[in-house]
Amino acid sequence: MQQAVVDAGRPLPQLTDPLEVELQVSAVAGPFVDNEELWEVVVRHLGEVPSRRSAALLTALAHLLPGRPGEWAREAARRQARPRWDLGGLTFGECWIGDRSIDAGYLALLCSYAYGDVGHAMVFMIDELNGSLTRHAFLTREVGEALDGLRGEMRLESITPEAAHWLLSRSYDRFERRPGLGASLDVHQTRLVARRRIALAMNQLS
Structure with missing residues (x-):
């Protein structure tokens, strides 16, 4: 190791x-x-x-x-x-949430970030049928394209970065307590990237 x-x-x-x-x-x-x-x-x-x-x-x-x-x-x-x-230059952008918990059993979150003027986003799927844990998480540099794709599937509402990352914190806590419940490989590979953003947002909130 x-x-x-x-x-x-x-x-x-x-x-x-x-x-x-x-x-x-x-x-x-x-x-x-x-x-x-x-x-x-x-x-x-x-x-x-x-x-x-x-x-x-x-x-x-x-x-x-x-x-x-x-x-x-x-x-x-x-x-x-x-x-x-310089990893210290990370900034937070807009966050969006879509609720398909009734018809499809999940919430979708898109959170945008940037290093300088170069943006990226992380998209999370939270499984509402199995304890609200993070099931999928992927990172994209095509922020507008990802946002348009989600809008084509569901109604999105703006959410503050603090609120979005509070939801993610709870979801990742549940995922980490039950890592064998079939989360996608991307969740594991981007875990520290997501956790860093959660911690930074929660520190801003406090």
Whole structure:
């Protein structure tokens, strides 16, 4: 596990797109996010071997890992060079909700974000028939196209980012308590990307 995570840092120094950094690290680190022992070893190793790869991976982990592992990575990253991309520039845009719980058994949420003037969105399907847990989650850079697609399927209403991410927080809590209930692969691969946005929105709310 340790080597797989460390190897995930190899392409990071060459990347320029912060969203691509998030996606690559989330896909590898997501399955082990709750393993503090692993992250203690990984962060210590990266801190002892300074390099562009170590600096980039530590910076990404500092933004994506919750709790103490994120703090360890943040502290270690301060002692190394900054990567060329900046995950701190994430901003929130509009959020939309569609309710098809009566006829199809799910809620749909579209939340938009941006790094600078480059937008992206995450679209979530929340299963209302099985405990309101996140069943599908995918990321798209074609925000307008995704919004039009949802509007073709259901009536959408605007919702504040805080309210949208509060719903997502509850839904992801349920998913993480019952991970074997058939969530799509995208939910697992983008888990840390989504969780980071939930945490940022909830901090703004508080």
